Amino acid sequence: xxLAEMSSNFLxxxxxAYLIATFVFGGAVKGNKTGTYNSESRWGKTAFxxxxxxxxxxxxxxxxxxxxxxxxxxxxxxEFTTAFGMTLVGGFxxxxxxxxxxxxxxxxxxxxxxxxxxxxMFPSEVSPLIPALQSNWLAIxxxxxxxxxxxxxxxxxxxxxxxxxxxxxxxxxxxxxxLEAIMYxxxxxxxxxxxxxxxxxxxxxADFSYVDKEGVxxxxxxxxxxxxxxNEYTALSENxxxxxxxMPAVINASKLTTVTWSLIFGTxxxxxxRLVARRRIAAILKPFVKNVNLNLMDEIGxxxxxxxxxxxxxxxxxxxxxxxxxxxxxxxxWDPKEVWALITWLFYAAYLHLRLGKGWQGEKSAxxxxxxxxxxxxxxxxxxxxxxxxxxxA
Amino acid sequence: xxxxxxxCGHVNPPGTILCESCGRSLxxxxxxxxxxxxxxxxxxxxxxTYNKSIIDKIWNFFSSVKVGVGIIVALLVAxxxxxxxxxxxxxxxxxxxxxxxxAYYSDVYGEIGRIYHFLGFHDLYSSFWFIILVxxxxxxxxxxxxxRFVPLYRSLKNQRVLRHESFINKQRIYGKGYAQEDVxxxxxxxxxxLKYNVKLDKNGLLAEKGRFSRWGPYVNHIGLxxxxxxxxxxxxxxxxxxxxxxxxxxxxxAIPEVPDYALESKSFELETYSGEENGGAFSEAVDRVGSxxxxxxxxxxxxxxxxxxxxxxxxxxxxxxxxxxxxxxxLKFDGYxxxxxxxxxxxxxxxxxxxxNKETEESLxxxxxxxxxxxxxxxxxxxxxxxxxxxxxxxxxxxxxxxxTATPLPNNPGFLVEMTTPETPxxxxxFILIRNTIEPFxxxxxxxxxxxxxxxxxxxxxxxxxxxxxxxxxxGLIFMIGVxxxxxxxxxxxxxQQKANGEVILAGHTNKNWYALKKDLEQVSAYxxxxxxxxxxxxxxxxxxxxxEEAL
Ligand code: HEM
Numbered sequence: 009x010x011l012a013e014m015s016s017n018f019l020x021x022x023x024x025a026y027l028i029a030t031f032v033f034g035g036a037v038k039g040n041k042t043g044t045y046n047s048e049s050r051w052g053k054t055a056f057x058x059x060x061x062x063x064x065x066x067x068x069x070x071x072x073x074x075x076x077x078x079x080x081x082x083x084x085x086x087e088f089t090t091a092f093g094m095t096l097v098g099g100f101x102x103x104x105x106x107x108x109x110x111x112x113x114x115x116x117x118x119x120x121x122x123x124x125x126x127x128x129m130f131p132s133e134v135s136p137l138i139p140a141l142q143s144n145w146l147a148i149x150x151x152x153x154x155x156x157x158x159x160x161x162x163x164x165x166x167x168x169x170x171x172x173x174x175x176x177x178x179x180x181x182x183x184x185x186x187l188e189a190i191m192y193x194x195x196x197x198x199x200x201x202x203x204x205x206x207x208x209x210x211x212x213x214a215d216f217s218y219v220d221k222e223g224v225x226x227x228x229x230x231x232x233x234x235x236x237x238x239n240e241y242t243a244l245s246e247n248x249x250x251x252x253x254x255m256p257a258v259i260n261a262s263k264l265t266t267v268t269w270s271l272i273f274g275t276x277x278x279x280x281x282r283l284v285a286r287r288r289i290a291a292i293l294k295p296f297v298k299n300v301n302l303n304l305m306d307e308i309g310x311x312x313x314x315x316x317x318x319x320x321x322x323x324x325x326x327x328x329x330x331x332x333x334x335x336x337x338x339x340x341x342w343d344p345k346e347v348w349a350l351i352t353w354l355f356y357a358a359y360l361h362l363r364l365g366k367g368w369q370g371e372k373s374a375x376x377x378x379x380x381x382x383x384x385x386x387x388x389x390x391x392x393x394x395x396x397x398x399x400x401x402a
Numbered sequence: 403x404x405x406x407x408x409x410c411g412h413v414n415p416p417g418t419i420l421c422e423s424c425g426r427s428l429x430x431x432x433x434x435x436x437x438x439x440x441x442x443x444x445x446x447x448x449x450x451t452y453n454k455s456i457i458d459k460i461w462n463f464f465s466s467v468k469v470g471v472g473i474i475v476a477l478l479v480a481x482x483x484x485x486x487x488x489x490x491x492x493x494x495x496x497x498x499x500x501x502x503x504x505a506y507y508s509d510v511y512g513e514i515g516r517i518y519h520f521l522g523f524h525d526l527y528s529s530f531w532f533i534i535l536v537x538x539x540x541x542x543x544x545x546x547x548x549x550r551f552v553p554l555y556r557s558l559k560n561q562r563v564l565r566h567e568s569f570i571n572k573q574r575i576y577g578k579g580y581a582q583e584d585v586x587x588x589x590x591x592x593x594x595x596l597k598y599n600v601k602l603d604k605n606g607l608l609a610e611k612g613r614f615s616r617w618g619p620y621v622n623h624i625g626l627x628x629x630x631x632x633x634x635x636x637x638x639x640x641x642x643x644x645x646x647x648x649x650x651x652x653x654x655x656a657i658p659e660v661p662d663y664a665l666e667s668k669s670f671e672l673e674t675y676s677g678e679e680n681g682g683a684f685s686e687a688v689d690r691v692g693s694x695x696x697x698x699x700x701x702x703x704x705x706x707x708x709x710x711x712x713x714x715x716x717x718x719x720x721x722x723x724x725x726x727x728x729x730x731x732x733l734k735f736d737g738y739x740x741x742x743x744x745x746x747x748x749x750x751x752x753x754x755x756x757x758x759n760k761e762t763e764e765s766l767x768x769x770x771x772x773x774x775x776x777x778x779x780x781x782x783x784x785x786x787x788x789x790x791x792x793x794x795x796x797x798x799x800x801x802x803x804x805x806x807t808a809t810p811l812p813n814n815p816g817f818l819v820e821m822t823t824p825e826t827p828x829x830x831x832x833f834i835l836i837r838n839t840i841e842p843f844x845x846x847x848x849x850x851x852x853x854x855x856x857x858x859x860x861x862x863x864x865x866x867x868x869x870x871x872x873x874x875x876x877x878g879l880i881f882m883i884g885v886x887x888x889x890x891x892x893x894x895x896x897x898x899q900q901k902a903n904g905e906v907i908l909a910g911h912t913n914k915n916w917y918a919l920k921k922d923l924e925q926v927s928a929y930x931x932x933x934x935x936x937x938x939x940x941x942x943x944x945x946x947x948x949x950x951e952e953a954l
Contacts, residue, residue: 012683078680107917135687136675138695139729221510222494258511303940307917314914318885326878335730337741337864338644339874342527343492344485354478358471364441365467391485 011076012134018069019090023124025062026097026117029055033113037296052110056101059113063101066094077134080147084135085392088154089127092388093120095158099312103162107308111300115165122197129204145331152323153349157384159316160356164381166309167374173297173305174371177290183371184290190378191289192278199274200266207232207269214248216241221257228262232269236261263393306370309377310363317356324349348387355383410566417451420444423562425569436942438572440911445553464542465549473539480535484526487511487518540630547623558613563603563897567907570897572938575910575923579933585906588930589898596922598896607898616913618888625881632873643738643867650749650774651858654705657865660738664719666703670745670859673697698742699728700861704735727863737867744862750812751858755834755850757786757821766823768853773812785824788850792818797835805833821848894919898932906933 009017036051070091073081081087100116103109137146168190175183214230218238228238230248237251238261255261278289285292328349329339340346359376362368368376406414412423419432419439427433427444438444449465452458463469487507495502507515507524522529570576582588586607590600598609636642645658647665654666673696677688688694705719725733733740750773757766767782773795780788797816798808805816814836822829830846832839839849894912901907912919916937923935 076680076683078683131687131690133686133690134683135691136679136684136694136696139698143730145730256512303937303943304917307915311915311917314889318882318889321885322882326882329874329878333868333871334732337732337739337743337866339871341491342484342489347481347485351478351481354474354481358474358478361467361471361474365471 011072015069015072015076016132018065018072019124022062022066022069022094023121025058025065026121026124029058029062030114030117030121032058033110033117034296036110037114037299048110049108052108052113055110055113056104059097059101059104059117063094063097066097070094073134077136079137079141080151081134082146082150082154083137083141084130086127086130086132088150089130089388090124091151091154092157093123093127095155096120096123096161097158098155099159099162099316100165102159102315103166103308103312106311107304109304109308111169111297112162112165112308114296115168116162119161119165119194122194122201125201126197129201140335143331143335145327145334149323149327149331152319152327156316156320156323157388159312160320161312161381161384163309163312163316163377166305166312167377169297169300170302170305170309170371170374171378172290172293173300173302174374175290177288177294184288186375187290188288191293192274195278195281195289196270196274199272199277200270202277203232203266203269203273206273213245215244217244218242219257230262230265232265234261235265235268238262302370306373309373310369313356313359313377313380317360320353320356325353344391345387348383348391352380352383352387355380415446417446418444419446420569421566422557422560425562425565427568427572436572437574437938438569440573442550442554443557445557447549447553449549461545461549464538464545467546470539470542470546473535473542477532477535477539480526480532483523487515487524489526490524493524536630540627543623543627547620551620554616558616561608561610563601563608564606564899565897567899570899570907570909573897573909573911574916574937574939575919575935576938577906577908577933577935579906580904581900581906581931581933583904585930585932586898586900589896589926589932592926592929593896596925598894605900605902607896609896609898611894612891613893615887615891616893618884618886618891620884621887622881622884625877625879625884627877628880629874629877632870632877635870635873636868641869643865645865646743647740647863647865648746648860649700649702649863650751650860657738657740660736660865660867662707663722663735663738664705664707665740665863666705667861668701668703668724670861671697671699671701672745672747672859673699697728698745699726700742700745700863701726702733702740704733727861737869739866741864741866742861743864746860746862748857749860750815751856753815753855754853755788756853757782757788757823758849758851760847760849765851766848769850771817773815787822789820789822789829790817791820791831792816794818819850821846821850823848889914892918894922896923896926908932908935910935 032051032055036048036055070081073087082091096116097120100112100120104112171183171187175181175187177184177187208231212231212233214234215227216230216234216238217225217227218241220226220239227244233249234251235253236259237254239255239257241251241254241261243250251261255264281289281292328346332341332346333339359373359380362376363373405416406418406428408414408421408424408426408428410421410424410426412421414422414428419427419429420443421428422445425438425444427435427438432438432444447465449462453462490503493503493506495506503524504519507519509515511518518524526532571578586602586605589607589609590602593600593607593609596611598611601608601610643659647655647658649655649665649667651667651669654664657663657665674693675684675688675696677685684694701724703724704722706722707719722735727733727740727742729742732742752770752772754768754770756768758764759766766784766786769780769782769788771777771780771790776790776793778790780790782788792805794805794807794816795812795814796807796809797814798806800806805818807816817834818831819834820829820831826847830841830848831843832841832846832850834840834850836852892912892914894910896908896910898906898908910919910923920937923932926932927935
């Protein structure tokens, strides 16, 4: 077994451990009917240990891959996203250690699983570093950022638990709508994973030539049946679906196709769940949070931001600026990725001021935590894949 | 406004909420609330006290957290808008000017692009209004910090151990009950063990920990202000140099904006991954993507002119150092740094021709034309000559019969030559291009036959000096110290008082992390048998919820 193969086996092991731990955490919370925290803490401890084992396997993945590539595995979409899933679990472990709340694990672990599954849809072969990335600052800067994001994301998890408990699902309201929208978007990620896995397993491939936005002829490979065609496309493979509509040159119709298939798969899955359960997803989860101490959740959410914000400032701004000064001769260049790091930072600064200065605690703070996570994900996914810049990985 | 005298006799500055001495609530609103507002220890802040003159109004505007957050959010939204379409500097156009950039936005992005450009969003981050927003952020940071710093400093400096009961029982953590005689002494022992500073006064105790963390926000704001000041400085000439230098292999050039220094490029190298590195680990990735760059490198020699040499003299330069400039490894000297930023491979350097008799194919000899610095006249054997009457390094066509050149770079060289041989003493004229020869005055007997070409690489280097970096670094460092100080430490306090009848009252307060405060209190309670406490905020919330449910 090569080091690279070993590394991917460790990742599988971590994935499975997280999966099991999710259910044990769920059991811990659900088993606690009477609100005496006895069984909750016993099952919680078991789940915590399983999570730690998973996390160790996850670390083993990280360092064996580092050994295999010769550089910190934080240099492409697969590696960075997987690392984010890992630090999310890491952030959870820190806060679990401080506050011992199984319900948090029940929310964080499935999200981490989704993120790792999402990451695995990107090319995962070990790849060499382009000159700009050949620097120790790659490991220093990116790992600090991803650790900070993992911790900050815990505030969203705590916020979600808070919202699940306080939002009244029996009455029509904006809160109920948005809470369900969060659930729906998590299912959409699963939709993407299912769509990619399905079409990859089926070996789908369709090649097209097209004219790009600079007016140059280029070729592209679709891995899913083309719903949308590229600008002035011509099919190069036979027996493939004809695109339903042609897109202008600025739109990457191949990515739009992937998004659309994910939407289709995700939406079908979402309605299947609702049909079977006859309830909103939020309502399915509601019984799990019955005994949650709201004040404690609020405090965990705040604590996560307090721990994460300085780390994020250091990694995403200060280390980033130092490296940019060395590699690109200027510490700041308004590259989209840089700008979104700044936006994330400004957002959490606003969070802190609203909380301290305007007394935004409890529900408001919980919503802000969830929005913060959305911004982090936007920076990770949309900025990398859609808004091309110096940092673009794909 | 008048000074406010408390029942205890202490005279407080106007605007005070909690008496500086005993802690009684001074305003009616405060007296009626269940919990005291501890945010700035109930001290008077200028912004809450004066509201008359225009200066007061401006002061109050900028010291408001609402306004501060408004500015932060405005910046955040503006920054996001700037990423919808690429900024002007990242746009690739053949020739850069306002019109081509404008055309680019509407050609590539259609109507949206046109509007984006029209609104000035293509250069958002250096727009006037964006810079004003940043300036307002700085003003707000300064005023808001001053507004709170002074009163907070005063009150934290004069903390009293004994406070009025109404101050104690309106704290979030509060307890009351009977306890043993030696409760204060025992609490003191345990609190000291937990690293609290303990002060005793008569029948009261004040334990305090982590007071310095209260200065965190002010320290971090100072860091931010220093950083913004540094950014402002770079607009002053001399603090900041940003130049580009294109240098060919073998060339020596003066470094722009850097007096007395010159750079020679020995060679430029571009390496790509073969897929064999690292035991073949990368072969799959290299196969998928095609070629992946591994290294861009310019080997240079840095020269310096001696002190008293004549301007323009280049012979007597001293070698300072030889250095391979690579991405991530700039050449540094004397406050300047030279970066590997760009390159052009295989620029034409020289072309070699043979003067040939068209009929017999007999050669009269060869000549090599240096494309950067061509000679006027080339003399061959047998007295034949080739005179270069015109040189067009980047030939772009004829205008009014005159050959034109688009740039001074030898991308597509054209030569107008006159060839003279013993057989054709009058000379023959020919216009030579790559793969094409024009004979404007009819058929010639001789031609210049292309023999070969020499090429070389060109490095695109960036020269930077940034004297503001130390200031920015200092600002960043202070900011980090401030956030760590304010967020990784908390200011925790306990007040305990023992009354004459044996009753004990206690209260606790922290600016952050109530969970840890309660844990500390539980440890002290266990040791000193303190009366049970409650979290009054949680009680109030429970109460409100219950009332809400009953109302349904
Ligand atoms: C990007 C800009 C800013 C950053 C990064 C920043 C950062 C911070 C941080 C980290 C804290 C501590 C928060 C906590 O401990 O929970 C803080 C507190 C504070 N900031 Fe800012 N700040 C910024 C801009 C501003 C502005 C524009 C104002 C103007 C109103 C302001 C006013 C305050 C106030 C009043 C506090 C609370 C101080 C206290 O309670 O003692 N900040 N700031």
